[in-house]
Structures are given as structure tokens and as C-alpha cells.
Amino acid sequence: MKTMLRGKDWIETVDWSVEELETVLEVSSDLKKRFALGEPHRLLQDKTLFMMFFEQSTRTRNSTEAGMTQLGGHAHDLTPDKMQISHGETPKDTGMVLSRYGHGIAIRNCFYGVGNKYIREVAHHSSIPVINLQCDVDHPCQSIADLMTIREKFGSNLRGTKFVISWTYAPAYARPLSVPQGLITLLPRFGLDVTLAHPPEFNLMPRTIEAAKKYAKESGSKFEITHDMDESFKDAVVLYPKSWGCHQYLEDQKVPEADRKKIGMELIAKYKNWVCTERRMKLGKKEAVYMHPLPADRGAEVEDAVIDGPQSIVFDQAENRLHTVKAIQALTMGGRP
Numbered sequence: 213m214k215t216m217l218r219g220k221d222w223i224e225t226v227d228w229s230v231e232e233l234e235t236v237l238e239v240s241s242d243l244k245k246r247f248a249l250g251e252p253h254r255l256l257q258d259k260t261l262f263m264m265f266f267e268q269s270t271r272t273r274n275s276t277e278a279g280m281t282q283l284g285g286h287a288h289d290l291t292p293d294k295m296q297i298s299h300g301e302t303p304k305d306t307g308m309v310l311s312r313y314g315h316g317i318a319i320r321n322c323f324y325g326v327g328n329k330y331i332r333e334v335a336h337h338s339s340i341p342v343i344n345l346q347c348d349v350d351h352p353c354q355s356i357a358d359l360m361t362i363r364e365k366f367g368s369n370l371r372g373t374k375f376v377i378s379w380t381y382a383p384a385y386a387r388p389l390s391v392p393q394g395l396i397t398l399l400p401r402f403g404l405d406v407t408l409a410h411p412p413e414f415n416l417m418p419r420t421i422e423a424a425k426k427y428a429k430e431s432g433s434k435f436e437i438t439h440d441m442d443e444s445f446k447d448a449v450v451l452y453p454k455s456w457g458c459h460q461y462l463e464d465q466k467v468p469e470a471d472r473k474k475i476g477m478e479l480i481a482k483y484k485n486w487v488c489t490e491r492r493m494k495l496g497k498k499e500a501v502y503m504h505p506l507p508a509d510r511g512a513e514v515e516d517a518v519i520d521g522p523q524s525i526v527f528d529q530a531e532n533r534l535h536t537v538k539a540i541q542a543l544t545m546g547g548r549p
């Protein structure tokens with residue numbers, strides 16, 4: 213068990229070894245039990261986390277802030293308009309100043325081609341750990357909670373378990389690629405056979421595809437890509453249908469910035485039949501579960517009968533966001549000096 217994690221940044225799960233990720237999962241389960249028993253676990257007494265949200269959030273914001281309170285510390289809920297970021301203060305100066313005041317910095321910045329670089333720039337200049345609350349590349353707080361949830365349902369030996377991350381239709385807005393990318397770069401390392409399904413224009417960042425292939429090869433699991441939603445669902449044990457935008461395709465096609473929103477929304481509208489339906493859920497195994505990181509676009513991405521049905525584990529998944537972020541906070545911001 214690797215426990216020397218104090219001060220380590222949590223930016224992408226690929227930065228952490230399997231042994232270190234196992235520690236996060238073990239501590240998450242321990243904190244979940246302690247929370248259920250009402251047992252105090254003030255592991256970060258009087259410590260401060262600065263949360264910087266460049267985008268909206270329900271789960272990440274509230275699990276991260278509640279986590280700090282439950283661990284005996286405090287979180288500042290910040291947005292760029294509350295900070296001098298809005299007047300151009302650099303990530304370097306922001307990171308250096310916040311390092312003088314507290315014990316951790318947590319950032320959500322999903323702007324395509326910008327978010328991950330921004331977080332890494334802050335981390336480079338900070339003397340305290342930086343936690344990625346979602347960027348354009350990864351959503352590590354989500355994928356580790358998802359892995360915890362899958363293990364709770366199916367045990368820790370997931371070899372041969374078919375996991376499907378499928379694109380879905382959602383007309384409201386173009387979501388980041390970081391959830392599917394986070395899943396394909398994490399789950400093959402833990403033995404799951406991962407299938408990625410999407411219409412051709414909704415491809416992911418090449419470096420995440422390469423990482424998924426490499427991890428699948430190293431661990432003896434499978435990683436496959438298909439453009440057929442029905443085909444992907446066949447014999448799956450974990451079904452994770454959710455929407456994302458065509459940011460990488462627009463980049464590949466060198467579409468001018470001013471045209472991206474319009475073209476992106478037109479491409480989403482081409483695939484209205486990519487919906488998680490009761491019929492499609494029946495293509496999976498009898499014991500198959502439905503997962504979604506939320507917020508779900510009900511009626512577009514998924515039928516109510518599925519997300520509210522007996523196969524859905526979306527609220528267990530959302531709950532585990534709390535226990536896993538607390539483990540990340542406690543291990544990186546606390547621990548022994």
C-alpha cells in the first residue's frame with residue numbers, strides 16, 4: 213500500500229500508480245463507513261482548500277466543500293469573477309499567493325485546450341497540492357468515484373467485465389470530453405474490458421486513446437471503439453451512456469473558433485437516436501447497471517424509465533463523489549509530515 217501522498221497533485225489518474233489509486237479507494241471506503249457511523253474524522257482540522265470554479269457544478273462543488281467541512285477544515289468557493297483572474301492575474305501568481313494562505317487548491321476549468329494547461333501551470337508554481345475538479349482532459353474525481361461504485365456492485369476482481377462508455381444525444385450544450393477520457397484511461401488499468409461508442413465526429417483526444425490502448429495491453433484487458441450504439445451494448449455489465457461535444461473533431465477539421473458552436477450543435481442534432489432506452493438496456497447482461505455522472509438530460513440522453521429504473525445506480529455513484537474526494541483531500545493535504 214503506497215501511503216506517502218502528502219503534497220501530491222491530483223490532476224489526472226494517469227499521474228498516479230495503480231498502488232496509489234488502490235490507497236485512494238481503500239481510504240474512500242474507510243471514510244464512507246465512518247461517515248455512515250457518525251464517527252468524527254477531522255483529519256484536516258483547521259486546513260483550508262481554495263476551490264476555483266470556471267464552470268457551474270452541483271456535485272463537484274458540494275461534495276468537495278462538504279468533504280472539507282466533514283474533515284474539520286474549510287473550503288472557499290471561488291469563481292474567476294470573484295478573483296483578479298478576471299483582470300488577467302496569471303496562474304503562476306494565483307498559485308503562489310494561495311500557497312501562502314492555505315493547504316490545497318482545487319480547480320475546475322474545462323475550456324478546450326486550456327483547462328489542463330491552466331491547472332498544471334497553477335500546480336507548477338504552488339507549494340501546496342492541486343486537485344483537478346474537471347478539465348478538458350480528465351475528470352479524475354468522477355472516474356475514481358465511478359470505479360469505487362463499480363467495485364461495490366461487482367467486487368474488486370473486474371477482469372472480463374464489459375464496460376461501455378457510449379455517446380448520447382443531448383441538445384442543451386456541448387459537454388467536455390473529460391468524463392469519457394477519464395474512464396477509458398482509468399478502467400483498463402483495473403481489468404475492465406472497455407468499449408467506447410460514439411458517432412464518428414465525437415472522437416476523443418488522441419493521447420487518451422493511446423493511453424487506453426497501452427493500459428489495456430499492459431493489464432491484459434480489452435479496449436475497443438465502435439460507431440454502433442446497439443452493438444456496443446451487447447453483453448455489457450456496466451453501461452455508461454452520456455453526452456459529450458465534438459471538440460476534438462472541430463479541432464482536427466480546423467474549424468474557426470467563431471463557427472464551432474453552431475457546427476457542433478448541428479452535429480449533435482444529427483444523432484437524435486443515440487438515446488439510452490429500455491430496449492437498449494435489454495441488450496446488456498441480465499445483471500447490467502446504468503451509470504451516469506449527472507447532470508443527465510432526461511428525455512434526450514436517457515429515458516426516465518431507465519434512469520429511475522432498477523438498473524440505475526446513478527445516486528450511489530453521486531454519493532461516492534463525497535467519499536472519494538475526502539480520501540483525496542485527506543491523503544494529499546493531510547497525512548503525516
Ligand code: CP
Nearest residue numbers: 269270271272505506
Ligand atoms: N458529475 C459532475 O461533475 O457533476 P457537476 O458538474 O454537477 O459537478
